[in-house]
Amino acid sequence: MRFNYQATDPSGKNLYQGVVEAASPSEARLLLRQRGLYPIKLVPLRSPLLRGVPLQEQVFFTRRLALLLESGIPLLAALETLQAQSPHPSLKEALQGLKAQVEGGSSLAQAMEAYPQVFPLIMRKLVSVAELSGALEVVLRRLAGYLDRTHELREKVRTALAYPAFVLTVLLLEVVVLLVVVIPVFARLYQNSGIALPWPTAFLISSAFFIRQYGLFLLLAAILAGLVFWRAYQGPWRKAVDQRLFHLPLVGPILLKSTLARFGHTLATLYKSGIPLTQALEACAQVEGNRAFAEAVLQLRQAVAQGRFMSEAMRPGALFLPLFVQMVQTGESTGQMDRSLEQVADFFEQEIDHSLKRLSSSLEPLLTLVLGGIVLLVALALYLPVFDLSRVIRAR
Numbered sequence: 001m002r003f004n005y006q007a008t009d010p011s012g013k014n015l016y017q018g019v020v021e022a023a024s025p026s027e028a029r030l031l032l033r034q035r036g037l038y039p040i041k042l043v044p045l046r047s048p049l050l051r052g053v054p055l056q057e058q059v060f061f062t063r064r065l066a067l068l069l070e071s072g073i074p075l076l077a078a079l080e081t082l083q084a085q086s087p088h089p090s091l092k093e094a095l096q097g098l099k100a101q102v103e104g105g106s107s108l109a110q111a112m113e114a115y116p117q118v119f120p121l122i123m124r125k126l127v128s129v130a131e132l133s134g135a136l137e138v139v140l141r142r143l144a145g146y147l148d149r150t151h152e153l154r155e156k157v158r159t160a161l162a163y164p165a166f167v168l169t170v171l172l173l174e175v176v177v178l179l180v181v182v183i184p185v186f187a188r189l190y191q192n193s194g195i196a197l198p199w200p201t202a203f204l205i206s207s208a209f210f211i212r213q214y215g216l217f218l219l220l221a222a223i224l225a226g227l228v229f230w231r232a233y234q235g236p237w238r239k240a241v242d243q244r245l246f247h248l249p250l251v252g253p254i255l256l257k258s259t260l261a262r263f264g265h266t267l268a269t270l271y272k273s274g275i276p277l278t279q280a281l282e283a284c285a286q287v288e289g290n291r292a293f294a295e296a297v298l299q300l301r302q303a304v305a306q307g308r309f310m311s312e313a314m315r316p317g318a319l320f321l322p323l324f325v326q327m328v329q330t331g332e333s334t335g336q337m338d339r340s341l342e343q344v345a346d347f348f349e350q351e352i353d354h355s356l357k358r359l360s361s362s363l364e365p366l367l368t369l370v371l372g373g374i375v376l377l378v379a380l381a382l383y384l385p386v387f388d389l390s391r392v393i394r395a396r
Contacts, residue, residue, distance in 0.1 A: 003019065003020050003025065003028045003042050003043060004017070004018075004019055004041075004042075004043045004100075005017065005018060005019070005020055005028065005032060005037075005039050005041065005042050005043075005104070006039070006040045006041040007032050007037035007038055007039045007040055008037070008038050008040060009036060009037065009038070010036065010038070012038075015040075016037055017100075018100050018101070018103040018104030018105075019097070019100040019101045019103075019104045019106070020032060020104045020105070020106075025042055028042055029042065035105060051090045051117065052090070052117050052118070053088055053090055053091045053094075053117075053118050054088070055147060055150065055151040055154070056151055057086075057088050057091055058119075058120070058123070058147050059144055059147045059148045059151060061082060061086070061091060062123070062140050062143050062144040062147060063140075063141070063144040064082055064085075065078055065079075065082060065140055066137050066140035066141045066144060068081060068082070069136060069137045069140070070137045070141075075102060075108065076099060076102055076103060079095055079098050079099040079102065080099055082095055083095035083096055083099065090117070090118055091118055094115040094118040094119070097111065097114060097115060098111045098112065098115075101114065107128075107131050108127055108131060108136075109124055109127040109128035109131055112124045112127060120287060121283055121286050121287050122143070122146075122266060122269070122270065122283060122287055123143060123147075125270065125275060125279075125283050126139050126140075126142075126143050126269070126270065126273050126275075127139070127140075129273050129274050129275055130273065133274060139273050142269060142272065142273065143269065146265055146266070146269040149265055149349075150262060150265065150266075153258060153261060153262060153349060153352070156352065156353065156356060157254065157255075157258055157352070157356065160356035160357075160359060160360050161251070163360065163363070163364065164363050164367060167367040167368075167371065168367070170371070171367075171370065171371055171374065174371070174374070174375070175374065176211075178208075178378055179204075179207060179208040179211045179212075180208065180211060180212055180215070182382075183204055183205060183207075183208035183378075183382065184208055184209075184212065186201075186205070186382050187205045187208065187209070190205075190385050197385055198381075198384050198385065200377075200380070200381035200384065201381050201382065201384055201385055203381075204378065204381050204382065238291045239291045239292050239295065240292075242290045242291045242292040242293070243292040245290070246259075246292075246319065250359060251359070253355065254352055254355050254356065254359070256319065256321070257321075257348045257351055257352050257355075258348075258352055259288070259290055259293050259319075260319075260320070260321060260324050260344075260345070260348055261345045261346075261348040261349050261352065262288075262345075263284055263288070263293070263297070263345075264324070264341040264342065264344055264345030264348070265341075265342065265345045266283075266284050266287065267280055267281070267284050267341055268337075268338040268339075268341035268342045268345065269338075270283055270284070271337055271338045271341070272338040277304055277310070277337075278301050278304055278305050281297055281298075281300055281301035281304065282298070282301050284297050285297040285298045285301065292319070293319055296317050296319050296320070299313070299317075300313050300314065309329070309332055310328055310332065311325050311326075311328040311329035311332055314328060323344065323347075324344050324348075327340045327341070327343060327344035328340060328341070328344075
């Protein structure tokens with residue numbers, strides 16, 4: 001538990017306040033007395049319900065903190081400066097809590113543990129190791145570079161997939177508007193004419209009436225199915241679905257290389273900072289969003305803990321590409337594991353760049369053709385009876 005305290009020194013003239021962590025109020029008072037303070041007020045603090053901080057904000061915070069510390073500014077003054085300058089409310093509140101806890105005698109890593117939504121696991125582990133080694137500025141600079149690369153990679157994948165998602169959304173809206181608004185107008189026209197409709201036109205009109213009559217129920221059923229799937233995905237289906245993501249056509253290989261690149265950068269950053277390999281692998285598994293890959297990393301950790309080489313444990317796994325395994329083996333033989341991991345991660349990022357460009361250049365014309373093709377087919381189906389209608393009018 002964390003307690004907000006007010007205390008005085010033995011003379012009773014100076015007043016101190018801050019945050020202390022202890023298992024109970026009595027233990028908190030004992031800790032304060034060991035520091036030469038006499039508690040006046042002790043209030044339990046509830047865990048802050050803060051929203052997550054965007055990755056780019058984490059990069060800015062880490063870089064600025066490293067810069068301030070490298071300039072010789074004390075940690076408390078640096079935290080106060082960053083709190084005053086931070087535009088994000090969750091980060092601002094967390095920095096206020098960090099400052100209070102550090103003033104109360106906690107280390108920076110211990111203070112960060114109270115805000116897991118704001119400061120990710122890899123940041124907390126690296127700061128903990130850096131404080132023990134006395135190289136906090138160096139590790140923070142390295143951490144900022146890692147977070148920046150992770151942000152760039154995520155944005156590349158997101159940007160490349162944004163255009164296809166946008167076109168598919170427009171396509172869906174176009175079909176809905178045609179079925180709900182346009183086709184019923186033609187249906188009334190043809191119904192009054194009394195002519196026989198060709199099967200494409202009859203199918204479109206029937207579909208339009210079905211959507212108008214049961215559209216709300218279909219929408220509710222789709223929402224319910226989505227909620228059921230999401231609930232199952234959060235539970236027993238997650239590993240299977242995450243595994244299948246890597247086998248999707250076109251985007252599957254990109255997702256796998258992206259995951260391997262992120263894993264390589266994360267493991268290299270942790271290993272380079274002095275964290276033992278087993279602990280580094282465990283941290284990689286905890287920060288990995290893909291459940292199937294996280295379990296594969298935990299199996300690696302177990303194999304390494306049993307004394308096996310990591311490259312040897314990777315070979316049976318289908319998620320570790322041969323090039324990645326070969327580079328890990330090279331790092332093990334040369335004693336430069338972090339360098340090999342960085343090299344293979346950088347290589348995969350370059351391959352992702354090329355793959356995304358090829359995917360984008362291939363999908364854009366394809367989606368445009370599909371969009372135009374649907375409009376053309378609907379137009380032909382709607383106007384086919386017009387020719388019959390004109391013949392009927394001329395015959396009359």
